[in-house]
Amino acid sequence: MQRMKIYVFFFVICFSVSVFSFSMSEDKLVNLFLQNSPEYLSQCCEKYGGIGSLVCMQGDIVAISNALQDRTKTSAFQYLPFSLPGDSAEYLLLAWFGCPLERGWWKLLKTIDGGQTFQQVCEIENAIGSGASWNYRLVDLTADGFPELIEQGEGFGSTGKPGETIHIWQWKSGRFSSILPCLLPDKACGEYTSTYIAIDDLDGDGFSEIIVGPELRMDKDEGGNITWIPLEHSSYVLHYDGSMYVKWYEIDPNDAIPIYIPSLGAFHPSTLPLSELSNPGNGKIKVFISDPAGSLTADNFVTSSFEFAGTSLSFKKIWKNNKQPDESSANFEFVGCPVKQFVRNSQGEWQTNPSDPFILSPDQKMEYHFVGKYVELEVSRGMIFPAILEKSQKFFNDNPMKDAYFTTIPIRAKFTNNKISQAAALICIKKTGNAEANTTKEMKSMDKSTEGRK
Numbered sequence: 001m002q003r004m005k006i007y008v009f010f011f012v013i014c015f016s017v018s019v020f021s022f023s024m025s026e027d028k029l030v031n032l033f034l035q036n037s038p039e040y041l042s043q044c045c046e047k048y049g050g051i052g053s054l055v056c057m058q059g060d061i062v063a064i065s066n067a068l069q070d071r072t073k074t075s076a077f078q079y080l081p082f083s084l085p086g087d088s089a090e091y092l093l094l095a096w097f098g099c100p101l102e103r104g105w106w107k108l109l110k111t112i113d114g115g116q117t118f119q120q121v122c123e124i125e126n127a128i129g130s131g132a133s134w135n136y137r138l139v140d141l142t143a144d145g146f147p148e149l150i151e152q153g154e155g156f157g158s159t160g161k162p163g164e165t166i167h168i169w170q171w172k173s174g175r176f177s178s179i180l181p182c183l184l185p186d187k188a189c190g191e192y193t194s195t196y197i198a199i200d201d202l203d204g205d206g207f208s209e210i211i212v213g214p215e216l217r218m219d220k221d222e223g224g225n226i227t228w229i230p231l232e233h234s235s236y237v238l239h240y241d242g243s244m245y246v247k248w249y250e251i252d253p254n255d256a257i258p259i260y261i262p263s264l265g266a267f268h269p270s271t272l273p274l275s276e277l278s279n280p281g282n283g284k285i286k287v288f289i290s291d292p293a294g295s296l297t298a299d300n301f302v303t304s305s306f307e308f309a310g311t312s313l314s315f316k317k318i319w320k321n322n323k324q325p326d327e328s329s330a331n332f333e334f335v336g337c338p339v340k341q342f343v344r345n346s347q348g349e350w351q352t353n354p355s356d357p358f359i360l361s362p363d364q365k366m367e368y369h370f371v372g373k374y375v376e377l378e379v380s381r382g383m384i385f386p387a388i389l390e391k392s393q394k395f396f397n398d399n400p401m402k403d404a405y406f407t408t409i410p411i412r413a414k415f416t417n418n419k420i421s422q423a424a425a426l427i428c429i430k431k432t433g434n435a436e437a438n439t440t441k442e443m444k445s446m447d448k449s450t451e452g453r454k
Contacts, residue, residue: 024081024092024115030064032118033077036094036107040127044099080136084171085145092118093149095136103127104134104151108176122175129153129165141199142240143206146171148179152197164197166210168245180210180238180245195235202237202259202420210238210245211259257294258419262336264290264370265411265425266359270352271404273432274396277389280381287313287379288357289411289423291327291372293336296415298373305414306377308384313377313411323356324371332368334361335424339368350428359426360406377411384409392429405429 067077080093095106105127109118133154138147153165169176195213202209214230221227230253237259239248251258268286289306291298303315323340324330330338344360344367352358354376358369388407395405408424415421 026065026068028115029068029079030061032092032109033064033094033096034061036109036120038096038105038107038123040105041096041099044103044127048099078134078136080138082138082147084147088112090115091121093136095151097134099127103129104153106136106151128167139199139208141168141208142170149176163195166197179240179243200420203239203418204414207240209240209248211251212236212238214251214253257336260420260422261292261294261296261415263292263421263423264334264337264339264359264368265408265423266352266357267409267425267427268352268354268357270426271349271428271430274389274392274429275432277385277392277429280385283381284378285381285384286316286354287377287411287425288319288352288354288370289375289377289413289421289425290337290339290357290370291321291374292415292421293338296417296419298375300415300417301375301421302414302416303375306375306411307413308379308409308411309387311379311383313379316376316378319355319374319376321356321370321372321374324369326372330371334368338371340371342367342369349430364406388427388429396431403431 064077067075068079076096076098078095078097080095081091082093083090089110089112092109092111093106094109095104097104105124107123108121110121111118128151134151136149136151139150140146141148141150148171149169151165151167154163166180167178168180170179195216197213198211199208200211201207202211212235214235216228217231219227219229232253233250235251235253235258237248237251238245266288268288289298289301292300298318304312306313306315327338329340332339332341334341339358342358344365350360350364356369357374358367360367387409391407392405395407396402399405406426406428408426411423411425413421413423
């Protein structure tokens with residue numbers, strides 16, 4: 001059986017975490033952790049004797065201080081300050097991790113007097129499986145203006161394969177309550193799925209779905225070679241029904257691309273000067289999207305659904321490809337998409353042709369031409385150039401000797417069968433004469449400065 005491919009993308013809106021109006025010193029945080037250490041941890045440390053357990057050093061002020069300064073996903077102590085809409089109180093989530101290894105606990109405190117005193121609001125009912133690394137974040141999954149609390153961990157499951165856990169709590173009646181059932185009914189909540197979890201709004205209703213990848217079974221042949229085979233009907237999608245996440249549908253284990261289907265994309269013009277990004281004007285720029293991977297074609301796109309970061313792209317037309325009429329013309333596959341590969345003869349500026357669009361290989365030595373029908377889109381330069389400008393400026397600042405920067409813009413759409421299209425549209429940004437002029441000006445200034453010191 002072919003291993004299922006799941007192209008994972010995260011399209012959730014993280015809730016902005018407000019900064020406390022009062023000053024929270026490290027000493028204050030350490031004391032709050034010491035004062036609120038749950039009884040579970042003390043019992044756990046006595047039982048396991050600190051073996052393989054990070055939080056058994058909970059009484060060590062120095063250790064807690066170091067962990068708080070670390071602020072990584074593997075820290076034994078984490079905290080999350082935030083406020084809620086329409087609520088004058090300020091909240092502080094304290095989280096402990098590692099007793100035994102890969103188990104965690106959290107408590108939620110609040111203050112109404114600027115941090116002078118704190119009261120406990122709620123705490124988790126049972127220790128959760130977190131993984132070798134973990135983090136908490138606030139995300140509005142249910143589109144009600146209030147954030148859900150998400151704990152997502154990474155580690156290795158019982159099968160030995162990397163996996164993830166996820167736990168979700170919703171703000172209800174002044175406390176966080178779990179709205180996600182156990183992912184695996186035969187195990188404790190939080191056991192690893194031996195695969196990865198994605199969060200995305202698949203049906204466009206504003207509620208985020210949770211995509212749970214397949215359980216993988218190890219298959220070892222006589223030569224000791226190991227392959228991982230997805231179990232039948234172990235991969236599924238959870239949907240929010242208004243109060244809890246429930247199973248929406250199972251993913252067909254025989255479908256190699258069950259949810260996200262990749263396509264290639266190219267801007268036209270394909271190469272732009274950096275200076276033009278700062279002055280986009282009111283014009284438009286074209287984007288070409290290739291025939292998608294798999295059995296679907298460009299005719300299966302929902303033409304009104306193309307977007308980048310919430311900005312709609314105008315559909316113009318579907319082109320018939322006269323050079324490479326269908327996928328049988330392909331002689332290569334790039335990121336899952338069939339292409340016609342040619343050795344690049346020209347070493348000049350990359351500019352694709354609307355009647356034969358192509359992108360370049362990562363080493364720029366090959367051309368990957370679209371095969372089959374492809375889509376022409378249009379978008380305002382003023383809407384898309386700022387995102388390209390920010391990335392380009394950072395690249396040239398970090399790589400001052402480079403004169404060209406290739407980057408991609410993610411474009412999302414839907415197919416008529418409700419699967420999600422994911423395309424990465426390539427564009428090249430080149431340094432302009434402005435940068436060279438500035439460099440020359442700086443050199444002359446340095447020369448004058450040097451002459452003054454002689």
